Amino acid sequence: MKREETLRITEIFHSIQGESTWAGLPCTFVRLTGCPLRCVWCDTEYAFHGGEKVALPEIVRRVEGLGCTLVEITGGEPLVHPNAFRLAAELLERGFTVLVETSGAVDVAPLDPRVHKIMDLKCPGSGEESKNLWSNLGHLTGRDEVKFVVKDRADYEWARSVIRERGLDRRVMEGHLKALLFSPVWGEMELRPLAEWILEDGLPARLQLQVHKLIWGPETRGV
Numbered sequence: 001m002k003r004e005e006t007l008r009i010t011e012i013f014h015s016i017q018g019e020s021t022w023a024g025l026p027c028t029f030v031r032l033t034g035c036p037l038r039c040v041w042c043d044t045e046y047a048f049h050g051g052e053k054v055a056l057p058e059i060v061r062r063v064e065g066l067g068c069t070l071v072e073i074t075g076g077e078p079l080v081h082p083n084a085f086r087l088a089a090e091l092l093e094r095g096f097t098v099l100v101e102t103s104g105a106v107d108v109a110p111l112d113p114r115v116h117k118i119m120d121l122k123c124p125g126s127g128e129e130s131k132n133l134w135s136n137l138g139h140l141t142g143r144d145e146v147k148f149v150v151k152d153r154a155d156y157e158w159a160r161s162v163i164r165e166r167g168l169d170r171r172v173m174e175g176h177l178k179a180l181l182f183s184p185v186w187g188e189m190e191l192r193p194l195a196e197w198i199l200e201d202g203l204p205a206r207l208q209l210q211v212h213k214l215i216w217g218p219e220t221r222g223v
């Protein structure tokens with residue numbers, strides 16, 4: 001690792017993983033600064049700017065200091081930073097289980113195949129549907145998850161079409177994709193109708209809550 005390799009960090013903290021199939025587990029989060037997207041319901045706008053430039057060895061040292069073997073690299077959009085790929089590899093080499101949460105707008109191909117990718121597909125209600133990089137679906141494996149953040153019925157129907165037309169349901173059933181996640185936009189999408197739609201359509205999808213917000217409240221940072 002070269003000393004001059006750095007990343008801009010908004011926060012590094014230890015918490016309960018709130019999303020994905022890893023929800024509920026203790027997890028260290030490395031939140032990188034910056035995102036080229038502007039989802040209308042974004043809950044991490046504070047990560048768009050600022051941050052602290054930190055050398056990669058120092059980031060690894062801080063993560064090791066928190067003593068948790070599960071680490072998520074997130075943002076913002078972490079993969080706009082070339083050194084994020086290096087950080088993931090460095091953490092893997094040290095024995096960490098590494099999750100990367102990405103918007104799906106950046107090519108995930110260079111990620112170390114041992115990384116567990118949690119990749120958004122941006123529904124129309126986000127305002128960023130045009131940023132979906134569809135070729136990324138070809139780089140997902142049985143360890144990866146696809147997330148749809150759903151604002152309303154139109155978003156749900158869009159997600160359902162994508163799942164069926166691109167064979168994501170089949171990939172989950174055959175073990176070539178770990179999970180499909182439906183996440184309601186906090187404060188806008190009620191849980192009950194979303195649950196009923198998933199059941200009515202028989203989608204092999206997981207309705208996920210943002211557990212960290214239920215525990216600490218929706219506005220709390222660093223949790």
Ligand code: SF4
Nearest residue numbers: 035037039042076103
């Ligand atoms: S991709 Fe993520 S961080 Fe960027 S605007 Fe959308 S929700 Fe916010």
